[in-house]
Amino acid sequence: MVKIITSFLCLIFLAFSTVHGEPQDTCKKLKCGDKGPAVHFPFSLKGRHPDHCVFPGFVLSCNEKHETILELPIPFKFPVKSIDYKAQAIQLYDPERCLLVKLLKVFNKSISPFHFSKDHMTDLTLFNCSLAERQLQERVPCFNGPGYQVYSVPSSYSIEVLPLLSCTKMYNRSSVPYYSNDPDNLYLEWSEPNCGQCEAKGKKCRLKNNGTKSEIECVDFSQAGTKRKWVATGASLGSFVVLLLVVAAYRVYSSDRKEKANQLKIERFLDDYRALKPSRYSYADIKRITNDFKDKLGEGAYGTVYKGMLSSELFVAVKVLNSSKGDGEEFINEVGTMGHIHHVNVVRLVGFCADGFRRALVYEFSPNGSLQDFISSPDNKNSFLGWDKMQDIALAIAKGIEYLHQGCDQRILHFDIKPHNVLLDHNFTPKISDFGLAKLCSKDQSIVSMTTARGTMGYIAPEVFSRNFGNVSYKSDVYSFGMLLLEMVGGRKNVDSATENTNEIYYPQWIYNLLEEGDDLRIHIGEGGERKIPKKLAIVGLWCIQWHPVDRPSMKAVVQMLEGGESLTVPPNPFASTGAAGTNANTAARNLNIQLEAIPELE
Known part of the structure; x- marks a missing residue:
C-alpha cells in the first residue's frame, strides 16, 4: 500500500x-557531473545549451573526468569548483597544485570578461633558497630545481626578521591573485552581464529577445499565465x-516501540556527529554564526572570542585570529592538533575558517567561563566551588593532560597549562583549551628540541628557560599543572594577612612552609574532612614543580596520586639551596646523567 x-x-x-x-525557461540548469556546480546563464555548457543561452566569453565544457572547465584567454585550463551567481564570482582550482607558477607565467595578461577578486590579491616577494633552508614555510609548489627551492613571502614582511641566510631575492610581484593559505584556488569575478541583482530577487537573467547578442533582461518565470492555474x-x-x-505515516510509526527506535537512532547520530572531523566555514558563515560579532566574550594577544550559535540549541565560541599577529603558526597548531582529539576533558574544535587572510576557530561553548574565575578570589565564598568539586576538577584536568601525552598517535605537549586555559561547561566539567603553543613529538620519545621559550610566566618550567635543569619534555606540562594545583589550593598569591612583606613571598614556597610546619591550608574555607583535600592537592602540586624534570612524576602517576589515599609524603623542598635540600639537589643532578637523545619537532 x-x-x-x-x-x-x-x-x-x-x-x-x-x-x-x-x-519558457529553456536555458535550464545543467551539470557536468554529480558533484559539479550548476551551470546556467550567463554561463553555458558547450554543445548542451542552445545558442540563445550563450553569452560571449562564458562558455564552459566538460572533460573526461566530468569536471567543469573554464577556458580563459591564457594557455591554462582550470576546473570550476563553485559559481556564485548573486555575487558574480567563480572559484577555480588547480588539480596539479602549481597555481602560483602558472599565474607568474601569465602575469598581467588579460582574462576578459573576468577579473581577479580584489579580496584575494597580495604582493609577493620570491626568494631562491638552497635545499638546506628549512625555516621558511611558504614553499612554491612546482618551482624548484637541482639544489634549490623557491619560496614566496608577503612583500609587507620586514626582511630583517626573515631567516634568509641561504636565499637570494628573485623579484617582487604586486597584486598577485594568490594566498599561501589557499594555494590551489583561484577566485575570479565578472561585471558584465550584471545579473546579480536579478538573481538576488529570485528571478532569472537571460539574453533579451530581439536584442543584441549582449543585451540581457530579468524575467520572472513563475508567472506562467494559464499554466500557472494547472500548477x-x-x-x-x-x-x-x-x-x-502524513496521517498514514503517523499511525504506522506512532507505537512506543517505533518511537523508541527513532530516539535511539537520533542519539547514535549525535554520538557519531561529535566524533567527526572539524568543519570548514567561510568568513560569511562566521559572520552569520556570531550575528555579525555581536556578543564579545574576551580578547587576547592573538584574537578576539565571540559567542555564536550553530542552531537554536548549539552554542559555540568563535575565536577570530588577528591577521596582523604571527605567521599563522597558532592557527596551524590549533587545527592540526585538535582536529583528531576527542576527550571529555579537552575542548572540542567544531570547525575553522581559512578564508584568504581571515582565520577563525570554532569551539564548543563553555558557559561557566574559565577556572581562573573560580580561584582568583579565594576569600569570596560565592565563587568557591567547594573542595570536593575542586578535587574532581583537578583530577579531570590531569586525565586530560595524560590523554594528550599518551592517548594520541603522537605525543602532544601543550606548553600553556594554566587556569585561564581550562574552561568549565554547564556541569563544571573542565576542558583544556588553547593549543596555539602546542608541539607534537613521536610517541616513543619524550624530549623535544626548542629554540625559544614558550608559555605564560609563572607556569613555565625551568628547563624551558635553561637547559641546565634538563631537557624540555612532557615533564614541562607536569610543572605547569603543579603550579595550577598550588594556585587552586592557595588562591593566586594568597598568603596569611598577618605575614609581613607578603608581596615578596613566593606563594608555592609559602604553601610548602605551611605543610612543613604542620599548619592547616586555607582554613577559612571548609570544615572537618575537607581540610584533607587541599593538603593532598598541595603535596601533589609540590611534587610536580620539582626543579629537575627527572624528579617530577608522569601525568599517569599524578592521576594515581590524586585518585589514591591520603598517605602521600611531602616531596623535598624545591626552594632550598643548602642543607638537606642541597643533598636532594645533588641526587637530582646525578639522575640527570641518564639523558634521552633530543629529537626534532614533527612538522
Whole structure:
C-alpha cells in the first residue's frame, strides 16, 4: 500500500515539473557531473545549451573526468569548483597544485570578461633558497630545481626578521591573485552581464529577445499565465496526497516501540556527529554564526572570542585570529592538533575558517567561563566551588593532560597549562583549551628540541628557560599543572594577612612552609574532612614543580596520586639551596646523567 501511494506521489511531482518547467525557461540548469556546480546563464555548457543561452566569453565544457572547465584567454585550463551567481564570482582550482607558477607565467595578461577578486590579491616577494633552508614555510609548489627551492613571502614582511641566510631575492610581484593559505584556488569575478541583482530577487537573467547578442533582461518565470492555474490545481492535489501520507505515516510509526527506535537512532547520530572531523566555514558563515560579532566574550594577544550559535540549541565560541599577529603558526597548531582529539576533558574544535587572510576557530561553548574565575578570589565564598568539586576538577584536568601525552598517535605537549586555559561547561566539567603553543613529538620519545621559550610566566618550567635543569619534555606540562594545583589550593598569591612583606613571598614556597610546619591550608574555607583535600592537592602540586624534570612524576602517576589515599609524603623542598635540600639537589643532578637523545619537532 505504501509503495502504491509513493508511486502515485512521484507521478504527481513529475506532472508538476513538466507543467511548471515546460514553457519558457529553456536555458535550464545543467551539470557536468554529480558533484559539479550548476551551470546556467550567463554561463553555458558547450554543445548542451542552445545558442540563445550563450553569452560571449562564458562558455564552459566538460572533460573526461566530468569536471567543469573554464577556458580563459591564457594557455591554462582550470576546473570550476563553485559559481556564485548573486555575487558574480567563480572559484577555480588547480588539480596539479602549481597555481602560483602558472599565474607568474601569465602575469598581467588579460582574462576578459573576468577579473581577479580584489579580496584575494597580495604582493609577493620570491626568494631562491638552497635545499638546506628549512625555516621558511611558504614553499612554491612546482618551482624548484637541482639544489634549490623557491619560496614566496608577503612583500609587507620586514626582511630583517626573515631567516634568509641561504636565499637570494628573485623579484617582487604586486597584486598577485594568490594566498599561501589557499594555494590551489583561484577566485575570479565578472561585471558584465550584471545579473546579480536579478538573481538576488529570485528571478532569472537571460539574453533579451530581439536584442543584441549582449543585451540581457530579468524575467520572472513563475508567472506562467494559464499554466500557472494547472500548477495551483496540482499543488492542491499534491498537498492533499501529502496530508494523507502524513496521517498514514503517523499511525504506522506512532507505537512506543517505533518511537523508541527513532530516539535511539537520533542519539547514535549525535554520538557519531561529535566524533567527526572539524568543519570548514567561510568568513560569511562566521559572520552569520556570531550575528555579525555581536556578543564579545574576551580578547587576547592573538584574537578576539565571540559567542555564536550553530542552531537554536548549539552554542559555540568563535575565536577570530588577528591577521596582523604571527605567521599563522597558532592557527596551524590549533587545527592540526585538535582536529583528531576527542576527550571529555579537552575542548572540542567544531570547525575553522581559512578564508584568504581571515582565520577563525570554532569551539564548543563553555558557559561557566574559565577556572581562573573560580580561584582568583579565594576569600569570596560565592565563587568557591567547594573542595570536593575542586578535587574532581583537578583530577579531570590531569586525565586530560595524560590523554594528550599518551592517548594520541603522537605525543602532544601543550606548553600553556594554566587556569585561564581550562574552561568549565554547564556541569563544571573542565576542558583544556588553547593549543596555539602546542608541539607534537613521536610517541616513543619524550624530549623535544626548542629554540625559544614558550608559555605564560609563572607556569613555565625551568628547563624551558635553561637547559641546565634538563631537557624540555612532557615533564614541562607536569610543572605547569603543579603550579595550577598550588594556585587552586592557595588562591593566586594568597598568603596569611598577618605575614609581613607578603608581596615578596613566593606563594608555592609559602604553601610548602605551611605543610612543613604542620599548619592547616586555607582554613577559612571548609570544615572537618575537607581540610584533607587541599593538603593532598598541595603535596601533589609540590611534587610536580620539582626543579629537575627527572624528579617530577608522569601525568599517569599524578592521576594515581590524586585518585589514591591520603598517605602521600611531602616531596623535598624545591626552594632550598643548602642543607638537606642541597643533598636532594645533588641526587637530582646525578639522575640527570641518564639523558634521552633530543629529537626534532614533527612538522
